[in-house]
Amino acid sequence: MSERIFVSEDPSAASPPPSESAPYSAWAPSLALRAHVTRIHLCLEPIAAGEEIVERVLPDGTVHLAFTLGDPVPGPRGDDALDAEVHGASTAPVIIRMAGRVEQVGVHLRAGAIGHVLGVPAGELAGERVSLDALWGRAADEARERLAAVPHGRARVAVMEAILGERLRGVDASPHRAALAALQRIVEHGGREKVRDVAAHVGVGERRLEQLFHQHVGLSPKAACRLARFRAALALIRRGHAWSDVVIACGYVDQSHLVHDVRAFTGLTPGALRREFGFLQSAAGA
Structure with a gap:
């Protein structure tokens, strides 16, 4: 078993695109989503058979979505793995135990966009881990299927942006x-x-x-x-x-x-x- 710390950072819109081969990569959102999303991140990390990585994720105060496309990742309290989940804003670290093929897409929402994207006040999610199915219904499974259908990298980021754009279409989505x-x-x-x-x-x-x-x-x-x-x-x-x-x-x-x-x-x-x-x-x- 190996241990490590994860510290999230927002990429600059002027930064060059990250390497698609990196285990973690953070992508600046498109101009159309920049008012609502701080970053989209991808994870693709095959872990050797019999090995486990324990990752300590330090809090950044954002609300974020995570879609799991690889092997299941148990919840931080040992609860069930979820294919699509929402993590509310928190000031506490999260411990994640990973094994097998870790493959995820994550979206970190900007303050003011949570209600538009998820349909609930940010405070109702504070410190919680919630299945995205409970908020999006069947659309959560459909989003995951669309992400899984394209290769890891820029194409997957484009699909994630399209999904978010559809959620924001037709509503007054100006951040407060x-x-x-x-x-x-x-x-x-x-x-x-x-x-x-x-x-x-x-x-x-x-x-x-x-x-x-x-x-x-x-x-x-x-x-x-x-x-x-x-x-x-x-x-x-x-x-x-x-x-x-x-x-x-x-x-x-x-x-x-x-x-x-x-x-x-x-x-x-x-x-x-x-x-x-x-x-x-x-x-x-x-």
Whole structure:
């Protein structure tokens, strides 16, 4: 058994297309979907017979869909494998045990698009793993069949984009501007700005911002700030910065505050996190 950490990253629209032969590849969405989707990722990884990979997926705060086209992948709590599933926004790591032929297509939805694509408020999915059948009905199986009918790579991304385009056709699918602007500001400021200041910046009250985040994001504004700060810290940790420097750069009260968040968001001690980065996979990798 081998273990590794998975850290998702959004590809830039200006980035060259990723390698289709990489075990993981993240694709920037087409211009038509860019307001609704942050990335589409593909996974194709044959694992040797008798071997198992345990992957620790660190939270990124998005709601995402996953279609399994290869061997079944059990749920993170040991629950049943699903052919098509939705993972709600979360601040907790997810442990996935993989064996056999791992082949998946994933879609990470932008804040404001969840209701249009899935038909429910983002907050109702928070921290949950739900069968896509429960939300799309027969259309979930049809989508999986269409994805399985084309080869891994660019062709599969094109089919996924067509499926999403059909879901959005004929509806007022404009993302909610205030929710999107607030989340963008939180990320840009590394979660260091107070929630009341974020709300004031986008022209709403704190209570209204809470409602918007339940509807369109799936995390509370405070949780989104904590996660954004940790993601900023994680970027520095991956580059080998000293813990004391990370504390100062990211606005933690002290080192114990940072250690608390490392444990909360990764399930690991800081020392174990450093060691595990030797086995890191990145969804934005070419």
